[in-house]
Amino acid sequence: MTVTVQITDVSKRYGRIDAASGVSFELGQGEMVALIGHNGAGKTTLMKLMLGLIHPTHGSIRVLGEDPAAGQFSARRRLGYLPENVSFDASLTGRETQRFYARLKQEPLAKAEQLLDVVGLGAAADRRVGTYSKGMRQRLGLAQALIGRPQLLLLDEPTTGLDPELRQTFYDAIQRLAAEGTTVLLCSHVLTELEERAGRVIIMNRGVKVADGSLDELRRLARLPTKIRLKVSGLASGEVPSWLAASTPHRRLNGHIVEIDAAPEQKLDLLRRVMAAGTSVEDLDVMSPSLDELYAHFLRSAETPR
Known part of the structure; x- marks a missing residue:
């Protein structure tokens, strides 16, 4: 796997506050990775470090083969960034804004303008940005981040203000880029969106990385129960089915549905017993x-004294 970003034992301190502490991870080409955590967990700090906007107090960072802390900026043309709060010149139109950023990246103007259609702003391209809603400005921010087919895309709360249809369009575009080799790092509080799309999740808490892996890997580590709901017929009120041990955690949701908390290794055995009992x-x-449950679990684990 080609490494796009390498973060090694990175810390960033502001006075007595550790915004990031001993963080290490790598991002590979074509990966779509979710970076999640509460406000102040260190997510935006890590993105700013990758961009070279701030420098680490300790540790090293390599982005597309360069050190952003050393002022090596040739990689920036191959990098796209969408901050959580976008800000544009209100007097420019959407088309003029897109052309401005295309010139900065030395990319063809026509291709940059086509991205306005991708994010659903084609009809509003010649309106001044000052007339745009928050959601429209967010879409314009996404359009500028996509200029030049970046090799690394850093997205901080990218779907804020987007309706469900535009969210789907956005993720379709991002997934196509990842399939073609772009590394995507996503920060979002809408964990249900990330659960369906991210191949890997990094969880931050108080500046420290507390978990890193695919959803399946995090589930194996957390060992949280799987909920199995069976709608069955013929059960009397309060009856415990013969295939279910009385000590097994379960609930009767109504007269016909049994919800069972099963350990990961018990799922198949439980289903076999259900079928064998007829x-x-x-x-x-x-x-x-x-992902919401996993996130809460790893945060609780990080806060529990050892």
Whole structure:
């Protein structure tokens, strides 16, 4: 795997405050990685360090083969960035804004303008940015971040102000870029969006990396129960099915649905016992721990004294 970003034992201190502390990870070409954590967890600090906007107190960073802290900026033309709060000249139109950033990156103007259609601003391209809504300004920010087909894309709360249809359009465009080799680092508080799309998740807490891996890897580490819901017929009120041990955590949601908390290694055995008992199963749902649940688990673990 070609490494796009390498962060090694990086710390950033502001007075007595550690915005990042001993953080290490690598991002590979074509990876779509979610960087999550509460406000103040260090996510934006890490992005600013990658951009060279601030310098680490300790440790080293390599971005597209360069050290941003040393003023090596040739990689910036191959990097796209969307901050959480975008700000543009209100007197320029959307088209003029896009052309301005295209010239900065020395990219063809026509291709940059086409991105306005990609983000749903084609019809408003000649309106002044000062008349744009917050969601429209966010889309314009995304359009400028995509100029030049970046090799590394840093997105901080990119779907703020976007309606569901435009969110889907946005993620379709990002996934196409990742499939073609662009490394994507996403920060968002909307974890359900990231759960469906990110191949890997990095969880930050108080400036420290507390978890890093795919959803499957994080689920194995967390060992949170899987919820299994069975809609069965023929159960009397309060009856515990023969295939379910009385000590197994379960709930009767109504007269026909049994919800069971099963350890990861118990799922298949439980389903085999249900079928062997001849139970009439009308419906089945297996719900693995969500990213929200995993996030809460790793934060609790980080806060628990050892």
